[in-house]
Structures are given as structure tokens and as C-alpha cells.
Amino acid sequence: MARVNPPKEPARPTDPAADPLEQAGFSTRAVRSGTHRSDYGEHSEALFLTSSFVFDDAQQAADRFQNREAGVVYSRFTNPSVQMFEERLASLEGAEDCVATASGMSAILSVCLGLLKAGDQIVTSASLFGATIQLFDNFMQKFGVGVQYVSLTDPAAWQAAMTPQTRLFYLETPSNPLTELADLQAIGQIARQAGVITVVDNCFLTPALQQPLAFPIDLVLHSATKYIDGQGRVLGGAVAGPKALVDQIRQVVRTCGPSMSPFNAWVLHKSLETLSVRMQAHNANAQALAEWLEDQPAVSRVYYPGLASHPQHALAQRQQSGGGAVVAFELKGGDSVELTQKAFALVDRVRLFSRTGNLGDTRSIITHPASTTHGRISEEARLRAGIGPGLVRLAVGLEDLRDLQLDLSQALS
Numbered sequence: 394m395a396r397v398n399p400p401k402e403p404a405r406p407t408d409p410a411a412d413p414l415e416q417a418g419f420s421t422r423a424v425r426s427g428t429h430r431s432d433y434g435e436h437s438e439a440l441f442l443t444s445s446f447v448f449d450d451a452q453q454a455a456d457r458f459q460n461r462e463a464g465v466v467y468s469r470f471t472n473p474s475v476q477m478f479e480e481r482l483a484s485l486e487g488a489e490d491c492v493a494t495a496s497g498m499s500a501i502l503s504v505c506l507g508l509l510k511a512g513d514q515i516v517t518s519a520s521l522f523g524a525t526i527q528l529f530d531n532f533m534q535k536f537g538v539g540v541q542y543v544s545l546t547d548p549a550a551w552q553a554a555m556t557p558q559t560r561l562f563y564l565e566t567p568s569n570p571l572t573e574l575a576d577l578q579a580i581g582q583i584a585r586q587a588g589v590i591t592v593v594d595n596c597f598l599t600p601a602l603q604q605p606l607a608f609p610i611d612l613v614l615h616s617a618t619k620y621i622d623g624q625g626r627v628l629g630g631a632v633a634g635p636k637a638l639v640d641q642i643r644q645v646v647r648t649c650g651p652s653m654s655p656f657n658a659w660v661l662h663k664s665l666e667t668l669s670v671r672m673q674a675h676n677a678n679a680q681a682l683a684e685w686l687e688d689q690p691a692v693s694r695v696y697y698p699g700l701a702s703h704p705q706h707a708l709a710q711r712q713q714s715g716g717g718a719v720v721a722f723e724l725k726g727g728d729s730v731e732l733t734q735k736a737f738a739l740v741d742r743v744r745l746f747s748r749t750g751n752l753g754d755t756r757s758i759i760t761h762p763a764s765t766t767h768g769r770i771s772e773e774a775r776l777r778a779g780i781g782p783g784l785v786r787l788a789v790g791l792e793d794l795r796d797l798q799l800d801l802s803q804a805l806s
């Protein structure tokens with residue numbers, strides 16, 4: 394997987410009169426779809442920083458409020474900047490519809506509120522972002538929704554966990570930080586046969602490297618805060634898929650208010666224009682750094698789906714166009730205390746990598762998961778999840794590869 398395969402493309406148009414965007418390639422849609430010009434004819438999209446919109450007359454106000462006339466009303470649920478972002482992301486994910494939210498977590502909450510009721514069950518894996526687990530365990534269970542955790546990598550376990558109450562399969566692939574993969578075809582097929590809705594958090598790879606809706610998957614979800622922004626500036630989230638499902642989630646956003654701000658939507662809409670080139674560059678840097686790390690004497694194991702040594706490398710080649718930007722590795726030797734000391738020393742010694750818990754930035758980031766992102770779970774649960782004291786996570790940015798290698802090299806030695 395050293396080379397990035399191009400994202401799946403629709404067939405070329407045969408009708409020269411057809412809308413050129415409808416069947417255009419990924420990069421063309423990234424820069425041109427979801428664009429609506431105002432009467433000024435601006436080339437770059439305008440920012441609609443307004444909370445509400447005026448109506449021509451009372452009848453128009455009544456028609457807009459009651460959905461008899463299409464048009465904008467109030468920015469909690471209709472804003473042109475947000476709608477442009479939603480349209481562009483829907484186009485890139487190959488989705489019929491998309492709804493934007495204030496953050497990735499509010500996208501996950503809106504999915505739960507829109508699609509679940511007391512008595513329903515979610516089947517998911519423990520290889521999830523920590524706050525998603527807390528949302529399921531501390532809040533959804535409080536409202537009578539059951540949660541069953543199974544192995545991400547074993548489709549048979551998803552089948553076995555299903556009960557008549559199962560309503561949702563919730564997946565994150567690749568997982569954080571060990572880059573385990575879920576088989577989207579196999580798990581999606583199991584869900585579809587049982588009428589269970591599948592949701593895939595695609596924020597690690599973005600549609601530039603993985604398009605879950607090309608598999609039997611119903612909804613794709615994003616923390617747009619990560620690679621969609623890609624520059625560490627704003628929070629955002631989104632859910633894309635068939636209109637009938639997205640409408641149920643949009644009703645939650647309209648009523649409960651976890652809406653994306655127009656400013657963030659405008660930033661994210663612009664970010665999508667460079668998504669493809671950024672992800673290819675992230676991917677190339679991460680692949681090369683993962684290969685280099687495998688040769689370092691201080692490192693015992695590297696986790697990256699683009700490596701031939703990854704246990705699910707063949708699956709990665711089938712369902713991803715690249716390994717992504719997140720690489721994890723184990724430091725060699727010692728007991729738990731010693732490994733923690735070695736990992737802390739490495740994190741302290743880097744001079745270029747940023748010490749922060751985020752990912753999805755132009756700047757490379759180093760994190761010690763056991764003491765930060767996964768520090769609030771018990772040591773036993775952490776070890777069960779494979780997150781040991783000597784594990785280090787990199788979210789590889791867009792700096793020159795040689796500089797990243799030099800920085801890690803001096804810090805590892």
C-alpha cells in the first residue's frame with residue numbers, strides 16, 4: 394500500500410449535456426460541488442453569518458415554517474454555509490443526504506437520539522473513541538438503551554451478539570490507536586439481513602481513503618474536527634446516508650440544537666477542497682514513517698494497516714485506498730514502570746512533534762495513549778484492549794519526512 398489507490402469513482406458521463414458534477418471525479422467534486430452563489434457572483438463561497446432570514450411576506454413565512462416552500466428560516470436548522478458543507482460532504486461520501494452538527498460527539502448523540510428508543514440495543518466494539526464509550530455507557534444506558542461490546546475484527550461475534558432488540562451496529566475503522574479494522578462487507582451484510590442500521594465513524598480515513606457507503610453500510614459519521622478540517626482550527630461533525638435516515642437525525646438537530654455554526658461550516662467547506670491532496674500526503678508520510686519505524690532497534694512492533702506485517706493488511710487493501718495517518722508502535726523491553734518511563738522520555742524528547750491529544754492536523758502529533766486518551770479506563774481494561782505502557786501513537790502530519798525521522802531518531806536514541 395505504498396501507493397495510494399484513487400478513491401472509487403463513478404462511471405464517466407456518456408451524455409455531454411449531463412450536469413458535469415454529477416459524474417465528476419472525487420477531486421472535481423471536492424472543489425466544485427455544494428457551491429451556491431449569491432447575487433454578487435462571488436467566486437469563493439460567501440459566509441452567511443446570520444442567525445435568521447427575512448421573508449417577503451407573512452404567507453412566505455408560514456410556508457417556509459411549515460415546509461410548504463423550500464428555503465432558509467433560522468440557522469439552527471437552515472443556513473446556506475452549513476448546507477453547502479453538507480452537500481459537498483454528501484457528494485464525496487456518495488451519500489444521498491448529509492446533516493452537519495457542532496462536533497463529532499454531537500453527531501453520535503444525534504444518531505442515537507434520532508434512531509433509538511428505550512429497549513433498543515447497540516452492538517459495537519470496545520475499540521472506540523473514549524467519549525463514544527462514555528456516551529453509550531453513561532448516557533444511552535441511562536435512557537434504557539442496551540450496549541453490547543464485541544471484537545471489532547470478528548464478524549461472527551457481531552452476528553452472535555444480535556438479539557431481537559438490536560437496532561444499531563456502530564463501528565470505527567481503523568480503530569484508535571491500534572489500527573484494527575472492521576470488515577465492512579461482512580459486518581454490513583450481517584446487519585442488512587437482519588434489518589439492523591450500520592453506522593461507521595470514518596474520521597480517521599475520510600472519504601478520500603475509505604467510502605463506507607460503497608459497502609452494505611447505512612450511515613457514515615464524522616468528527617470533521619479531524620482530517621476534514623485538517624488544520625486544527627474548528628470543531629464539527631456530520632452524518633451522511635439515505636435521506637430517510639438522515640431526516641430522522643436532522644429532526645434531532647432542528648429540535649435539540651447541536652447545530653454546526655455557519656463560520657465552522659464555511660471553514661470546513663473550504664477544507665474539503667484540499668482533502669484529497671492532504672490525505673495523500675498524510676498517507677505517504679505515515680506509510681514511509683511506519684516502514685522506517687519497523688527498522689528501529691528501540692521499537693518492537695508497529696501498528697499500521699499499510700504494512701505487510703499488519704494482520705489485516707489484505708482487508709485494508711480491499712476496503713481502504715491507503716493506511717491513513719495514524720501509526721502506533723511499542724517500545725522494546727522492561728516492566729510496566731520501565732516502559733512508561735521510556736515512553737514518557739520519548740514524548741519529552743521530541744522537538745518537532747507536538748505533544749497533544751488531538752489528531753488530524755498538518756502538524757505531526759505524538760501521544761502516550763495509556764496515560765492520556767485511555768488514561769481514565771482501568772489498567773485491566775486498558776491491557777485487555779492492547780494499550781500497554783510502552784505504546785506510542787503518532788498522527789503523522791505534512792512536514793518533510795526526513796525531519797520527522799530525524800526528530801524521532803534523536804528522541805529514540
Ligand SMILES: Cc1ncc(COP(=O)(O)O)c(C=O)c1O
Pocket residue numbers: 496497498499522565569594596597615616617618619628629630
Ligand atoms: C474516532 C473519533 N470519533 C469521534 C470523535 C469526537 O469528535 P469531536 O471531538 O469533534 O466531538 C473523535 C475525537 O477525537 C474521534 O477520534
